[in-house]
Amino acid sequence: MLTIKNLVIRYGQVEAVRGVNLDVNDGEIVCLIGANGAGKTSTLSAIMGLIPMVDGRIEFNGNDLSGMVTEKIVRLGISLTPEGRRIFPKLSVEKNLRLGGITIQDSDVPPMIREMYARFPILGERRDQLAGTLSGGEQQMLAVARSLMSKPKMLLMDEPSLGLAPMLVESNFELICSLRDEGHTILLVEQNVYQSLMIADRAYIIENGELVATGEGRELLESDFVRNSYLGITDIG
């Protein structure tokens, strides 16, 4: 579904992403894992057309995304749940969802909203509350629900577990799994290595803008590289 070839992103003199190659196929969860500043968010921003690429090619379902405006990319069927949730705090929960669905037919919006309330009952309870007054976990649900409103073909999720309490982290990853099981395609960017690799079909590990490892989720989870460098497990003897 998504193919990224040789992506290079520069901020002034600094090369944030150097020659990254990445694929996402239909119905997969692909994880892009790395530490802070590794180039994960930059990659997502480039896909969405928010920042320019110095070099490289991004193709989505046969469409070349280079130079395309963000609004058009969204309408091709990619939805980004941004880092830090970024819901609209001064608008109600329901208005946030309404905005998420602004690209679909007006008549489809109310049933979609009902679907979101069915999936996330708490959002339904709080539908007229200002989004800024929701708890972190609830805002995360709202952010995901908002992304789902546009009936996207692919979901990009930027560190959805960041800042969530441990119990919520778990349910967050479970949610992502069930979305995949329902047929969604997801590119998940994360710092939480263990949980991401547990649910990933495939994953890429990025350090300083370069890919240093790739493979199937479980494979990487059991690899020495990941165990030593990312999970802090050393086998002595």
Added chain:
Amino acid sequence: MEIVIQYITNALSVGGTYALLALGLAIIFGILGFINFAHGEIMTICGYALFYALVSGGLPFWIAVIIGVITAGAAAVAMERVAFRPLRGANPMVLLIAGFALSGALQTAFLVFLGERPKPVPMPEYFTGAINIGGVYIGVVQLISIIVTVVAVFSLNLFLKRTKFGISLLAAADNFTIARLMGIRANAIFSGTFAISGVLAGIAGVLWLAQRGSVSSTMGFTPLIKAFIATIIGGMGSLTGAVLGGFLLGALEIIFQIILPSEQLIFRDPIVLFFLIAVLLFRPGGLIQEHKESIR
């Protein structure tokens, strides 16, 4: 007692006009993040349109008003297309200067093509009259002014909160980038915001002319300054603040108009501004402080 009510109506009508002017500026700043210094010229364009519709076209007054306001809205959208769109994403100072430049260019164009003599805009006869309300005589112009302002502010509020496009403008004001991630088109936001700003300026222009009489090339300058002052006092970026600031400015002007002896009337404006500076000393962010980050 009657006199007090008349003073209050005066203050409300002047304040209301300033509030509408300020709203036009505030909406552009709140959603798009920059000041449009050619805002006054939109009023002037409305004034000229009104003049030509009435005098050359011989059209009935309220039809001419509608034409004037629509022309103002269209002019604002054109302004955005021609002057500001090529500079989109530039730093706000650049956009400010572009506004200045546009303002100067337009004023010169009016002078050259439409002549230097102020053109009196004929207002309906009944504007000079007064209506008896509960035993008190209130000027027709003042009353119409107040009603128009209230309806305009109320309608804008409904539009922003209840319509799909209005909600997307509020979202864009909050975070432009995230709004784009919903698929909201940036161009639509820019054009729509300018259109609303233009319509507000047009309405304010009609009210201004009703109180002041003629259109000239530099007509827009004073209103712009008043609008600017009102938005700063009210809190930049806040629509409620703009309205409050406008009414406060109007109220202070009327109060000092009344209090000052006639030899000191020329000091009215400096004294009003002095008071407003005092307000800013206590609340530097304005009456309603909004924390606004301009993210494009």
